[in-house]
Amino acid sequence: MIEPGATERAPVEVLSADPAPAGDDALAPILVAGAGAAGLACALAAARGGAPVLLCERAPTIGGTVANALIHTLGGLFDEAGEPVLEGATGALLAELVARLKAADPRTAPRRIGRTRVLSVDPAVYRAVVTGWLAEEPRIRCLTGSEVVAIDGADGRIAGATVCVGGQLHRLRPRALVDTTGEAAVVRRLDPDLVEPGEALAGLVAVLRGVAPGTLAFPNGVALIRHLRAAVAAGALPAACATLWPDRGVGTDEVYLKLNLPTADFDPERMDAVLAGLHDWLRRLPGFAAARLHARGALGVRDGGRIRGAYRLTEADLVAGRRFPDAVCRGCWPIEHWHPNAGVQLQYLPPGTRYDIPLRALTVRGVAGLYAAGRCLSAEPRAQASARVVGTCWGMGAGLGRYLAESALG
Ligand SMILES: Cc1cc2nc3c(=O)[nH]c(=O)nc-3n(C[C@H](O)[C@H](O)[C@H](O)COP(=O)(O)OP(=O)(O)OC[C@H]3O[C@@H](n4cnc5c(N)ncnc54)[C@H](O)[C@@H]3O)c2cc1C
Numbered sequence: 001m002i003e004p005g006a007t008e009r010a011p012v013e014v015l016s017a018d019p020a021p022a023g024d025d026a027l028a029p030i031l032v033a034g035a036g037a038a039g040l041a042c043a044l045a046a047a048r049g050g051a052p053v054l055l056c057e058r059a060p061t062i063g064g065t066v067a068n069a070l071i072h073t074l075g076g077l078f079d080e081a082g083e084p085v086l087e088g089a090t091g092a093l094l095a096e097l098v099a100r101l102k103a104a105d106p107r108t109a110p111r112r113i114g115r116t117r118v119l120s121v122d123p124a125v126y127r128a129v130v131t132g133w134l135a136e137e138p139r140i141r142c143l144t145g146s147e148v149v150a151i152d153g154a155d156g157r158i159a160g161a162t163v164c165v166g167g168q169l170h171r172l173r174p175r176a177l178v179d180t181t182g183e184a185a186v187v188r189r190l191d192p193d194l195v196e197p198g199e200a201l202a203g204l205v206a207v208l209r210g211v212a213p214g215t216l217a218f219p220n221g222v223a224l225i226r227h228l229r230a231a232v233a234a235g236a237l238p239a240a241c242a243t244l245w246p247d248r249g250v251g252t253d254e255v256y257l258k259l260n261l262p263t264a265d266f267d268p269e270r271m272d273a274v275l276a277g278l279h280d281w282l283r284r285l286p287g288f289a290a291a292r293l294h295a296r297g298a299l300g301v302r303d304g305g306r307i308r309g310a311y312r313l314t315e316a317d318l319v320a321g322r323r324f325p326d327a328v329c330r331g332c333w334p335i336e337h338w339h340p341n342a343g344v345q346l347q348y349l350p351p352g353t354r355y356d357i358p359l360r361a362l363t364v365r366g367v368a369g370l371y372a373a374g375r376c377l378s379a380e381p382r383a384q385a386s387a388r389v390v391g392t393c394w395g396m397g398a399g400l401g402r403y404l405a406e407s408a409l410g
Contacts, residue, residue: 029054029141030404031161031174033148036064037390038374039180040130041397042404045093047139049405054174055134056146056163058181062134065182065375066390067127069300070205072250073111073118074126076333076391082110082117085332085354085391090398094391097129104129107250115348116334119391122250123297151177151190157368176404179364179372180397183304187364187372194364198303199381201243201338202263205256206275208282209294213252215287221246224285237281240274243343255291262340266299302338302375302388309378311360318355318383327356328399331392337385349386357387362400371404373397 030046032039035057043055065071077094079085086094101108101121111120134142143165150162160173179186184195216224228244231237245258257278259271275296282288315335316322332354335347349355361378364370372378373396375388386392 028052028173028175030176030178030401031056031148031163031172032178032180032401033186034058034064034180034182034374035062035134035142035144036180036182036374037066037393038182038397039064039178040134041093041394042178042180042373042401043140043142043397044133044137045090045398045401046405047137047401048093049402051139051175051405053140053401054163054172055140055142056148056165057142057144058147060144061127061131062142062144063123063127063130065300067123067130068298069203070123070207070256070295070297071300071390072123072256073113073120073247074391075116075118075389076331076393076395077119078110078117078391079332079354080115080117080351085330086395086398089402090329090395093398094394097394100129100133101126105250114346120250148177148186149189151186151370153190153367153370156366158370174369176369176371178400178404179307179370179376180374181304182301182375184307184372184376187307187370187376188305190367190370194308194367195305195376196308198263198301198305199340200303200385201260201340201343202266202302203300203338204259204261204266204271205297205300206259206293207249207295208255208257208279208288208291209251209253210290210292211253211255212287212290216246216248216255220287221248227285231281237278238274240271241278244278254294255288260338260344263299263301272296303381303384304376306376306381306384307372307378308365309361309372310363310365311358311378313357313361313377313379313383313387315380315382318349318386319353321349321353321355324356324358324360326359328359328362328403329357329392329395330354331357331387331389331395333386333389333392335382335386336389337382357392357396357399359400359403362396371400373400 029052105125146165152160243260247256374393
Protein backbone atom coordinates (compact mmCIF):
# COMPACT_ATOMS: atom_id res chain seq x y z
CA MET A 1 0.00 0.00 0.00
CA ILE A 2 1.13 3.51 -0.68
CA GLU A 3 1.44 5.58 2.45
CA PRO A 4 -1.60 7.92 2.53
CA GLY A 5 -0.54 11.47 1.89
CA ALA A 6 2.84 10.38 0.64
CA THR A 7 4.46 13.19 -1.26
CA GLU A 8 7.14 11.21 -3.06
CA ARG A 9 7.64 12.18 -6.65
CA ALA A 10 8.79 8.97 -8.27
CA PRO A 11 10.29 9.83 -11.65
CA VAL A 12 9.10 7.80 -14.60
CA GLU A 13 11.93 5.79 -15.97
CA VAL A 14 13.24 7.15 -19.23
CA LEU A 15 13.30 3.94 -21.19
CA SER A 16 15.46 5.21 -23.97
CA ALA A 17 17.17 8.43 -24.86
CA ASP A 18 16.18 7.84 -28.45
CA PRO A 19 12.43 7.78 -29.03
CA ALA A 20 12.74 7.32 -32.79
CA PRO A 21 10.76 4.24 -33.87
CA ALA A 22 12.01 1.50 -36.12
CA GLY A 23 11.70 2.43 -39.79
CA ASP A 24 8.72 0.13 -40.26
CA ASP A 25 5.53 2.26 -40.37
CA ALA A 26 3.48 -0.51 -38.79
CA LEU A 27 5.58 -0.07 -35.66
CA ALA A 28 5.30 3.70 -35.67
CA PRO A 29 4.03 4.77 -32.28
CA ILE A 30 1.03 6.78 -31.33
CA LEU A 31 2.59 9.94 -29.92
CA VAL A 32 0.75 11.33 -26.90
CA ALA A 33 1.85 14.72 -25.54
CA GLY A 34 0.93 15.35 -21.89
CA ALA A 35 0.63 12.77 -19.10
CA GLY A 36 -2.41 14.18 -17.29
CA ALA A 37 -5.78 12.43 -17.04
CA ALA A 38 -6.50 12.30 -20.78
CA GLY A 39 -2.94 11.48 -21.83
CA LEU A 40 -2.55 8.66 -19.32
CA ALA A 41 -5.87 7.13 -20.34
CA CYS A 42 -5.06 7.49 -24.03
CA ALA A 43 -1.65 5.87 -23.63
CA LEU A 44 -2.98 2.99 -21.51
CA ALA A 45 -5.95 2.27 -23.78
CA ALA A 46 -3.89 2.43 -26.98
CA ALA A 47 -1.18 0.20 -25.51
CA ARG A 48 -3.73 -2.32 -24.31
CA GLY A 49 -5.21 -2.24 -27.80
CA GLY A 50 -1.81 -3.43 -29.05
CA ALA A 51 -0.28 -0.17 -30.28
CA PRO A 52 3.16 1.12 -29.29
CA VAL A 53 2.90 4.48 -27.54
CA LEU A 54 5.36 7.25 -26.91
CA LEU A 55 4.11 9.46 -24.07
CA CYS A 56 5.91 12.81 -23.74
CA GLU A 57 5.47 14.82 -20.57
CA ARG A 58 7.03 18.25 -20.17
CA ALA A 59 7.15 18.09 -16.36
CA PRO A 60 9.54 15.87 -14.39
CA THR A 61 6.59 13.84 -13.03
CA ILE A 62 3.30 12.59 -14.42
CA GLY A 63 -0.27 13.08 -13.21
CA GLY A 64 -1.07 16.52 -14.64
CA THR A 65 -3.54 18.87 -12.99
CA VAL A 66 -4.85 16.32 -10.47
CA ALA A 67 -1.40 15.69 -8.99
CA ASN A 68 0.10 19.15 -9.48
CA ALA A 69 -2.85 21.38 -8.62
CA LEU A 70 -4.05 19.05 -5.79
CA ILE A 71 -7.48 18.03 -7.05
CA HIS A 72 -8.95 15.61 -4.49
CA THR A 73 -12.55 15.17 -5.71
CA LEU A 74 -12.56 13.37 -9.07
CA GLY A 75 -15.78 14.11 -10.96
CA GLY A 76 -17.29 12.46 -14.02
CA LEU A 77 -16.62 8.87 -12.96
CA PHE A 78 -20.10 8.30 -11.50
CA ASP A 79 -23.54 9.66 -12.30
CA GLU A 80 -25.81 11.21 -9.68
CA ALA A 81 -27.05 7.75 -8.66
CA GLY A 82 -23.47 6.66 -8.04
CA GLU A 83 -23.36 4.38 -11.11
CA PRO A 84 -20.30 4.40 -13.41
CA VAL A 85 -20.83 6.81 -16.33
CA LEU A 86 -19.00 4.64 -18.84
CA GLU A 87 -19.44 0.99 -19.82
CA GLY A 88 -17.58 -1.44 -22.05
CA ALA A 89 -13.81 -1.41 -22.49
CA THR A 90 -13.56 2.35 -21.86
CA GLY A 91 -15.58 1.98 -18.68
CA ALA A 92 -13.39 -0.96 -17.64
CA LEU A 93 -10.26 1.21 -17.75
CA LEU A 94 -11.93 3.81 -15.51
CA ALA A 95 -13.17 1.08 -13.17
CA GLU A 96 -9.59 -0.18 -12.97
CA LEU A 97 -8.40 3.31 -12.08
CA VAL A 98 -10.94 3.45 -9.24
CA ALA A 99 -9.96 -0.04 -8.05
CA ARG A 100 -6.26 0.79 -8.10
CA LEU A 101 -6.82 4.03 -6.17
CA LYS A 102 -8.90 2.21 -3.56
CA ALA A 103 -6.34 -0.60 -3.23
CA ALA A 104 -3.57 1.95 -2.72
CA ASP A 105 -5.40 3.91 -0.06
CA PRO A 106 -8.50 2.68 1.79
CA ARG A 107 -9.54 6.30 2.35
CA THR A 108 -10.30 6.60 -1.39
CA ALA A 109 -14.09 6.59 -1.49
CA PRO A 110 -17.10 7.92 -3.38
CA ARG A 111 -18.56 11.07 -1.91
CA ARG A 112 -21.70 13.10 -2.60
CA ILE A 113 -21.32 16.84 -3.31
CA GLY A 114 -24.67 18.49 -4.03
CA ARG A 115 -26.34 16.25 -6.63
CA THR A 116 -23.01 14.93 -7.91
CA ARG A 117 -20.87 11.97 -6.86
CA VAL A 118 -17.11 12.25 -6.85
CA LEU A 119 -14.24 9.99 -5.89
CA SER A 120 -12.37 11.41 -2.93
CA VAL A 121 -8.66 10.71 -3.35
CA ASP A 122 -5.34 11.99 -2.08
CA PRO A 123 -3.59 13.62 -5.09
CA ALA A 124 -0.24 12.17 -3.96
CA VAL A 125 -1.75 8.69 -3.94
CA TYR A 126 -3.17 9.34 -7.43
CA ARG A 127 0.27 10.33 -8.71
CA ALA A 128 1.93 7.25 -7.23
CA VAL A 129 -0.79 4.94 -8.58
CA VAL A 130 -0.70 6.23 -12.16
CA THR A 131 3.11 6.27 -12.13
CA GLY A 132 3.20 2.62 -11.09
CA TRP A 133 0.48 1.67 -13.56
CA LEU A 134 2.29 3.22 -16.50
CA ALA A 135 5.52 1.43 -15.59
CA GLU A 136 3.68 -1.92 -15.83
CA GLU A 137 2.74 -1.38 -19.46
CA PRO A 138 5.54 -2.58 -21.78
CA ARG A 139 4.12 -0.93 -24.91
CA ILE A 140 4.35 2.57 -23.40
CA ARG A 141 7.59 4.47 -23.51
CA CYS A 142 7.19 7.48 -21.23
CA LEU A 143 9.61 10.37 -21.46
CA THR A 144 9.28 12.90 -18.68
CA GLY A 145 11.00 16.24 -19.20
CA SER A 146 10.22 16.02 -22.91
CA GLU A 147 8.22 18.14 -25.31
CA VAL A 148 6.90 18.00 -28.84
CA VAL A 149 8.58 21.09 -30.25
CA ALA A 150 7.60 20.91 -33.91
CA ILE A 151 5.08 19.19 -36.16
CA ASP A 152 5.35 18.86 -39.89
CA GLY A 153 2.19 18.72 -41.90
CA ALA A 154 1.93 17.81 -45.55
CA ASP A 155 -1.20 17.54 -47.70
CA GLY A 156 -3.48 18.08 -44.72
CA ARG A 157 -2.00 15.37 -42.53
CA ILE A 158 0.72 14.94 -39.93
CA ALA A 159 3.98 13.96 -41.60
CA GLY A 160 6.33 14.03 -38.63
CA ALA A 161 7.08 15.44 -35.21
CA THR A 162 10.19 16.60 -33.38
CA VAL A 163 10.53 15.73 -29.72
CA CYS A 164 13.01 17.47 -27.44
CA VAL A 165 14.37 15.20 -24.70
CA GLY A 166 16.99 16.57 -22.35
CA GLY A 167 17.96 19.24 -24.85
CA GLN A 168 18.34 16.77 -27.71
CA LEU A 169 16.01 16.78 -30.71
CA HIS A 170 14.57 13.54 -32.11
CA ARG A 171 12.53 13.30 -35.30
CA LEU A 172 9.85 10.69 -35.62
CA ARG A 173 6.95 9.78 -37.81
CA PRO A 174 4.05 8.86 -35.53
CA ARG A 175 0.92 7.12 -36.76
CA ALA A 176 -1.11 9.68 -34.88
CA LEU A 177 -0.34 12.60 -32.61
CA VAL A 178 -2.60 13.29 -29.63
CA ASP A 179 -2.40 16.63 -27.83
CA THR A 180 -3.35 16.05 -24.20
CA THR A 181 -1.38 19.03 -22.90
CA GLY A 182 -4.52 20.68 -21.51
CA GLU A 183 -3.66 23.86 -23.40
CA ALA A 184 -3.41 22.52 -26.96
CA ALA A 185 0.30 23.36 -26.83
CA VAL A 186 1.18 20.98 -29.65
CA VAL A 187 -1.64 22.03 -31.97
CA ARG A 188 -0.63 25.68 -31.38
CA ARG A 189 2.84 24.88 -32.68
CA LEU A 190 1.36 23.74 -35.97
CA ASP A 191 -1.00 26.71 -36.26
CA PRO A 192 -2.15 29.04 -33.42
CA ASP A 193 -5.36 29.68 -35.34
CA LEU A 194 -6.36 26.07 -34.70
CA VAL A 195 -6.83 26.94 -30.98
CA GLU A 196 -9.58 29.01 -29.33
CA PRO A 197 -8.43 31.12 -26.35
CA GLY A 198 -9.25 29.82 -22.86
CA GLU A 199 -11.44 31.95 -20.66
CA ALA A 200 -12.25 30.38 -17.27
CA LEU A 201 -10.85 31.41 -13.89
CA ALA A 202 -7.89 29.39 -12.70
CA GLY A 203 -7.61 27.93 -9.20
CA LEU A 204 -5.06 27.58 -6.46
CA VAL A 205 -5.45 24.84 -3.87
CA ALA A 206 -3.74 24.62 -0.50
CA VAL A 207 -4.07 21.81 2.01
CA LEU A 208 -4.28 22.32 5.76
CA ARG A 209 -3.57 19.47 8.15
CA GLY A 210 -4.07 19.32 11.88
CA VAL A 211 -7.66 20.62 11.66
CA ALA A 212 -9.99 19.14 14.30
CA PRO A 213 -12.07 16.35 12.70
CA GLY A 214 -15.61 17.46 11.81
CA THR A 215 -14.72 21.16 11.71
CA LEU A 216 -16.54 21.62 8.37
CA ALA A 217 -19.46 19.32 9.20
CA PHE A 218 -22.88 20.83 8.40
CA PRO A 219 -23.73 23.58 9.29
CA ASN A 220 -20.20 24.68 10.34
CA GLY A 221 -18.85 24.76 6.78
CA VAL A 222 -21.63 27.05 5.59
CA ALA A 223 -21.09 29.33 8.59
CA LEU A 224 -17.35 29.46 7.85
CA ILE A 225 -17.98 30.53 4.25
CA ARG A 226 -20.27 33.36 5.48
CA HIS A 227 -17.64 34.39 7.99
CA LEU A 228 -14.93 34.37 5.27
CA ARG A 229 -17.03 36.50 2.93
CA ALA A 230 -17.71 38.98 5.74
CA ALA A 231 -13.99 39.16 6.58
CA VAL A 232 -13.16 39.96 2.92
CA ALA A 233 -15.88 42.64 2.86
CA ALA A 234 -14.46 44.16 6.07
CA GLY A 235 -10.90 44.14 4.69
CA ALA A 236 -9.66 41.58 7.25
CA LEU A 237 -8.81 39.21 4.39
CA PRO A 238 -7.57 40.16 0.91
CA ALA A 239 -9.92 40.26 -2.08
CA ALA A 240 -8.18 37.12 -3.43
CA CYS A 241 -10.13 35.23 -0.73
CA ALA A 242 -13.52 36.47 -1.98
CA THR A 243 -14.38 33.19 -3.71
CA LEU A 244 -12.41 30.95 -1.37
CA TRP A 245 -14.02 27.54 -0.99
CA PRO A 246 -13.00 25.42 2.03
CA ASP A 247 -13.64 21.71 1.61
CA ARG A 248 -13.04 18.70 3.78
CA GLY A 249 -10.11 16.60 2.63
CA VAL A 250 -9.39 12.89 2.41
CA GLY A 251 -7.82 12.60 5.85
CA THR A 252 -10.09 13.50 8.77
CA ASP A 253 -7.75 16.33 9.85
CA GLU A 254 -7.50 17.90 6.37
CA VAL A 255 -9.15 20.96 4.85
CA TYR A 256 -8.59 21.93 1.20
CA LEU A 257 -8.66 25.69 0.54
CA LYS A 258 -9.55 26.61 -3.05
CA LEU A 259 -8.84 30.13 -4.28
CA ASN A 260 -9.95 31.27 -7.73
CA LEU A 261 -8.23 33.92 -9.83
CA PRO A 262 -7.50 34.93 -13.41
CA THR A 263 -4.46 33.05 -14.74
CA ALA A 264 -2.73 36.33 -15.61
CA ASP A 265 -3.03 37.54 -11.97
CA PHE A 266 -1.06 34.61 -10.56
CA ASP A 267 2.04 35.65 -8.67
CA PRO A 268 3.37 32.74 -6.56
CA GLU A 269 4.98 34.94 -3.90
CA ARG A 270 1.91 37.15 -3.50
CA MET A 271 -0.35 34.08 -3.27
CA ASP A 272 1.92 32.47 -0.67
CA ALA A 273 1.56 35.66 1.38
CA VAL A 274 -2.24 35.52 0.94
CA LEU A 275 -2.25 31.89 2.11
CA ALA A 276 -0.06 32.70 5.12
CA GLY A 277 -2.45 35.50 6.13
CA LEU A 278 -5.45 33.25 5.63
CA HIS A 279 -3.82 30.54 7.72
CA ASP A 280 -3.25 33.03 10.57
CA TRP A 281 -6.86 34.21 10.33
CA LEU A 282 -8.26 30.65 10.33
CA ARG A 283 -6.18 29.59 13.33
CA ARG A 284 -8.26 31.90 15.49
CA LEU A 285 -11.40 29.94 14.64
CA PRO A 286 -12.72 26.83 16.43
CA GLY A 287 -11.18 23.65 15.02
CA PHE A 288 -8.27 25.41 13.27
CA ALA A 289 -6.01 26.22 16.26
CA ALA A 290 -3.52 23.45 15.39
CA ALA A 291 -3.89 23.74 11.61
CA ARG A 292 -0.69 23.87 9.56
CA LEU A 293 -0.18 24.56 5.87
CA HIS A 294 0.76 21.13 4.51
CA ALA A 295 0.95 21.78 0.76
CA ARG A 296 0.23 24.33 -1.94
CA GLY A 297 -0.54 23.16 -5.46
CA ALA A 298 0.61 24.63 -8.74
CA LEU A 299 -1.84 27.03 -10.36
CA GLY A 300 -4.60 24.91 -11.89
CA VAL A 301 -5.82 26.12 -15.27
CA ARG A 302 -9.41 25.16 -15.99
CA ASP A 303 -9.43 26.29 -19.61
CA GLY A 304 -6.04 26.75 -21.28
CA GLY A 305 -7.53 26.95 -24.78
CA ARG A 306 -9.52 24.49 -26.88
CA ILE A 307 -8.78 23.10 -30.33
CA ARG A 308 -10.88 24.01 -33.32
CA GLY A 309 -12.15 20.55 -34.11
CA ALA A 310 -14.14 18.89 -36.84
CA TYR A 311 -17.07 19.37 -34.42
CA ARG A 312 -17.49 21.87 -31.56
CA LEU A 313 -19.40 20.35 -28.64
CA THR A 314 -22.17 22.73 -27.53
CA GLU A 315 -24.02 23.51 -24.33
CA ALA A 316 -27.22 22.52 -26.17
CA ASP A 317 -25.71 19.06 -26.87
CA LEU A 318 -25.09 18.60 -23.16
CA VAL A 319 -28.51 19.74 -22.01
CA ALA A 320 -30.24 17.56 -24.63
CA GLY A 321 -28.08 14.53 -23.75
CA ARG A 322 -27.20 14.34 -27.45
CA ARG A 323 -25.99 11.05 -28.92
CA PHE A 324 -23.41 10.91 -31.72
CA PRO A 325 -22.65 7.94 -33.97
CA ASP A 326 -18.91 8.52 -33.47
CA ALA A 327 -19.09 8.80 -29.65
CA VAL A 328 -15.83 8.04 -27.82
CA CYS A 329 -17.22 8.50 -24.32
CA ARG A 330 -19.97 10.10 -22.25
CA GLY A 331 -20.18 12.91 -19.73
CA CYS A 332 -22.79 13.97 -17.20
CA TRP A 333 -21.11 16.53 -14.93
CA PRO A 334 -23.03 19.81 -14.40
CA ILE A 335 -21.91 22.88 -16.33
CA GLU A 336 -19.52 24.33 -13.74
CA HIS A 337 -18.40 27.48 -15.46
CA TRP A 338 -15.83 29.66 -13.72
CA HIS A 339 -16.60 32.83 -15.61
CA PRO A 340 -13.72 35.35 -15.41
CA ASN A 341 -16.03 38.20 -14.31
CA ALA A 342 -19.22 36.60 -13.01
CA GLY A 343 -17.52 33.88 -10.93
CA VAL A 344 -18.80 30.33 -10.71
CA GLN A 345 -22.09 29.45 -12.34
CA LEU A 346 -23.39 25.93 -11.75
CA GLN A 347 -26.08 24.47 -13.96
CA TYR A 348 -27.18 20.87 -13.44
CA LEU A 349 -28.10 18.88 -16.53
CA PRO A 350 -31.66 17.49 -16.50
CA PRO A 351 -31.82 14.44 -14.16
CA GLY A 352 -30.41 11.28 -15.74
CA THR A 353 -28.81 13.14 -18.67
CA ARG A 354 -25.60 11.77 -20.19
CA TYR A 355 -24.17 13.31 -23.33
CA ASP A 356 -21.79 11.83 -25.89
CA ILE A 357 -18.44 13.30 -26.83
CA PRO A 358 -17.88 12.58 -30.52
CA LEU A 359 -14.54 11.66 -32.06
CA ARG A 360 -14.91 14.75 -34.26
CA ALA A 361 -14.65 16.98 -31.16
CA LEU A 362 -11.22 15.41 -30.56
CA THR A 363 -10.12 15.68 -34.20
CA VAL A 364 -8.25 18.82 -35.23
CA ARG A 365 -10.05 20.45 -38.12
CA GLY A 366 -8.39 19.83 -41.48
CA VAL A 367 -5.33 17.91 -40.18
CA ALA A 368 -5.55 14.13 -40.51
CA GLY A 369 -3.76 12.22 -37.78
CA LEU A 370 -3.85 15.11 -35.25
CA TYR A 371 -6.13 14.81 -32.23
CA ALA A 372 -6.66 16.37 -28.81
CA ALA A 373 -8.35 15.02 -25.69
CA GLY A 374 -9.06 16.28 -22.20
CA ARG A 375 -9.73 19.87 -21.27
CA CYS A 376 -8.48 21.17 -24.65
CA LEU A 377 -11.17 19.34 -26.64
CA SER A 378 -13.20 21.24 -29.22
CA ALA A 379 -16.11 22.70 -27.26
CA GLU A 380 -17.96 25.87 -26.37
CA PRO A 381 -16.62 27.29 -23.09
CA ARG A 382 -19.73 26.20 -21.16
CA ALA A 383 -19.62 22.71 -22.68
CA GLN A 384 -15.94 22.42 -21.75
CA ALA A 385 -16.94 23.51 -18.23
CA SER A 386 -18.59 20.11 -17.85
CA ALA A 387 -16.40 17.91 -20.06
CA ARG A 388 -13.14 18.98 -18.37
CA VAL A 389 -13.73 17.00 -15.16
CA VAL A 390 -11.21 14.27 -14.46
CA GLY A 391 -13.40 11.21 -15.13
CA THR A 392 -14.57 12.62 -18.45
CA CYS A 393 -10.98 13.46 -19.42
CA TRP A 394 -10.06 9.83 -18.64
CA GLY A 395 -13.05 8.73 -20.73
CA MET A 396 -12.02 10.89 -23.70
CA GLY A 397 -8.44 9.63 -23.56
CA ALA A 398 -9.47 6.00 -23.18
CA GLY A 399 -12.04 6.13 -25.99
CA LEU A 400 -9.62 7.89 -28.33
CA GLY A 401 -6.72 5.56 -27.44
CA ARG A 402 -8.82 2.49 -28.22
CA TYR A 403 -10.00 3.98 -31.48
CA LEU A 404 -6.44 4.83 -32.56
CA ALA A 405 -5.10 1.40 -31.65
CA GLU A 406 -7.87 -0.28 -33.60
CA SER A 407 -7.45 1.94 -36.64
CA ALA A 408 -3.64 1.70 -36.53
CA LEU A 409 -3.59 -2.07 -36.34
CA GLY A 410 -6.70 -2.88 -38.37
C1 LIG B 1 -8.67 24.71 -9.63
C2 LIG B 1 -9.24 23.51 -10.31
C3 LIG B 1 -10.13 22.72 -9.62
C4 LIG B 1 -10.66 21.60 -10.24
N1 LIG B 1 -11.48 20.78 -9.52
C5 LIG B 1 -11.90 19.63 -10.06
C6 LIG B 1 -12.64 18.71 -9.30
O1 LIG B 1 -12.91 18.93 -8.12
N2 LIG B 1 -13.01 17.55 -9.89
C7 LIG B 1 -12.70 17.25 -11.20
O2 LIG B 1 -13.04 16.17 -11.67
N3 LIG B 1 -12.01 18.12 -11.95
C8 LIG B 1 -11.59 19.29 -11.42
N4 LIG B 1 -10.85 20.15 -12.17
C9 LIG B 1 -10.64 19.87 -13.60
C10 LIG B 1 -9.63 18.80 -13.88
O3 LIG B 1 -8.70 18.66 -12.84
C11 LIG B 1 -8.84 19.07 -15.17
O4 LIG B 1 -9.66 19.65 -16.16
C12 LIG B 1 -8.29 17.76 -15.73
O5 LIG B 1 -7.50 17.13 -14.74
C13 LIG B 1 -7.50 18.03 -16.98
O6 LIG B 1 -6.93 16.85 -17.46
P1 LIG B 1 -6.12 16.89 -18.83
O7 LIG B 1 -5.57 15.52 -19.03
O8 LIG B 1 -6.95 17.48 -19.90
O9 LIG B 1 -4.94 17.93 -18.59
P2 LIG B 1 -3.79 18.02 -17.41
O10 LIG B 1 -4.17 17.09 -16.31
O11 LIG B 1 -3.66 19.43 -17.16
O12 LIG B 1 -2.56 17.38 -18.15
C14 LIG B 1 -1.81 18.05 -19.10
C15 LIG B 1 -0.38 17.54 -19.02
O13 LIG B 1 0.33 17.99 -20.17
C16 LIG B 1 1.61 18.44 -19.77
N5 LIG B 1 2.07 19.38 -20.78
C17 LIG B 1 1.70 20.67 -20.94
N6 LIG B 1 2.31 21.19 -22.02
C18 LIG B 1 3.07 20.21 -22.53
C19 LIG B 1 3.93 20.11 -23.65
N7 LIG B 1 4.13 21.15 -24.45
N8 LIG B 1 4.55 18.93 -23.90
C20 LIG B 1 4.36 17.85 -23.09
N9 LIG B 1 3.55 17.90 -22.01
C21 LIG B 1 2.92 19.05 -21.74
C22 LIG B 1 1.39 19.04 -18.40
O14 LIG B 1 2.59 19.11 -17.67
C23 LIG B 1 0.37 18.06 -17.82
O15 LIG B 1 1.01 16.99 -17.16
C24 LIG B 1 -10.30 21.28 -11.58
C25 LIG B 1 -9.41 22.09 -12.27
C26 LIG B 1 -8.87 23.19 -11.64
C27 LIG B 1 -7.89 24.00 -12.40
